[in-house]
Amino acid sequence: MGAKKKTLKSLRSGRPPTATASRSMSRKASRTLINSHHQLEKKRRQAIAEGDADAEKSLSAEIATLGGLKHYQRASLQGQSLERGGDTSKVLLEWLNVRTMKDIKHCPRMLEVGSLSTRNACSLSGFFDMVHIDLNSQEPGIQQQDFMERPLPESDADRFDLISLSLVLNFVPDAALRGQMLLRTLSFLRRNLGEPGDGQAAWPGPLLFLVLPRSCLDNSRYMSASRFTELLETLGYKVMQEKSSQKLWYSLWKLVQAQPPSTVKFTKREVNPGRSRNNFSITLDHPPEPTTKARR
Numbered sequence: 001m002g003a004k005k006k007t008l009k010s011l012r013s014g015r016p017p018t019a020t021a022s023r024s025m026s027r028k029a030s031r032t033l034i035n036s037h038h039q040l041e042k043k044r045r046q047a048i049a050e051g052d053a054d055a056e057k058s059l060s061a062e063i064a065t066l067g068g069l070k071h072y073q074r075a076s077l078q079g080q081s082l083e084r085g086g087d088t089s090k091v092l093l094e095w096l097n098v099r100t101m102k103d104i105k106h107c108p109r110m111l112e113v114g115s116l117s118t119r120n121a122c123s124l125s126g127f128f129d130m131v132h133i134d135l136n137s138q139e140p141g142i143q144q145q146d147f148m149e150r151p152l153p154e155s156d157a158d159r160f161d162l163i164s165l166s167l168v169l170n171f172v173p174d175a176a177l178r179g180q181m182l183l184r185t186l187s188f189l190r191r192n193l194g195e196p197g198d199g200q201a202a203w204p205g206p207l208l209f210l211v212l213p214r215s216c217l218d219n220s221r222y223m224s225a226s227r228f229t230e231l232l233e234t235l236g237y238k239v240m241q242e243k244s245s246q247k248l249w250y251s252l253w254k255l256v257q258a259q260p261p262s263t264v265k266f267t268k269r270e271v272n273p274g275r276s277r278n279n280f281s282i283t284l285d286h287p288p289e290p291t292t293k294a295r296r
């Protein structure tokens with residue numbers, strides 16, 4: 001660890017206010033840890049799907065040896081500052097436009113799924129009534145909760161004007177679960193934006209902010225930007241903004257359909273053949289066939 005500690009100062013100086021990792025690791029170490037965690041989680045889910053309890057136990061032990069989700073989150077925080085151009089919510093705030101936000105009389109309610117910090121740009125802006133959740137909370141202001149287990153809202157008071165899924169979909173280790181996560185956003189967004197003229201008309205929502213590593217769309221055998229758009233449009237979203245950085249793809253979607261689709265069949269199919277490509281994919285089988293098992 002001695003050699004790694006030498007990099008501590010430079011890492012800290014490059015870190016945005018959201019990133020408060022207590023111990024730094026090198027850029028290479030954080031990238032390796034993130035990749036290993038994703039691979040092991042994927043294998044663990046496969047073991048669960050196949051009912052292989054021994055394999056699941058040994059993969060869980062390997063994940064624990066790596067430091068588990070807590071260590072992964074620490075690496076992700078460093079990733080924000082080192083490689084990804086900082087806090088992704090800065091892009092969302094730019095798109096929403098400070099002037100517009102100041103004109104909105106109601107305070108838009110925002111759900112940040114996969115929250116590592118309560119001090120990102122959106123949280124500090126004061127424009128939002130924020131709810132932060134994560135599988136593993138690292139701060140008192142972040143509820144420890146699985147979005148997939150969050151009770152479905154009973155009224156608009158429990159719903160949101162904006163949901164953020166920044167680098168969360170790619171964290172989910174299973175293609176079918178990713179589809180379910182996107183589908184689930186529909187239940188958590190407010191569709192009724194109030195009477196025109198009451199100040200709420202300026203809010204452009206209901207909105208979904210999505211960030212993915214570019215490789216998920218640019219270099220996957222089973223996913224591409226057009227295929228992803230096809231799925232989001234099937235769910236009732238329309239793209240409002242999108243941009244790419246060197247490593248990430250940012251997008252902002254507006255929910256434009258009044259009702260969720262009654263059926264969706266979005267299957268895994270090869271769209272970009274090639275040996276060097278990755279296997280990122282999203283599938284959705286809604287409503288699920290009774291015998292269908294979640295599988296990549």
Ligand SMILES: C[S@@+](CC[C@H](N)C(=O)[O-])C[C@H]1O[C@@H](n2cnc3c(N)ncnc32)[C@H](O)[C@@H]1O
Pocket residue numbers: 069073076080088113114115116133134135136145146147148165166167168171172211
């Ligand atoms: C790579 S980190 C991204 C964090 C941050 N949003 C960002 O943009 O850097 C992914 C986070 O999503 C969280 N996460 C994944 N699935 C989740 C779920 N179903 N519910 C809540 N949080 C989830 C993980 O615990 C992890 O902290």
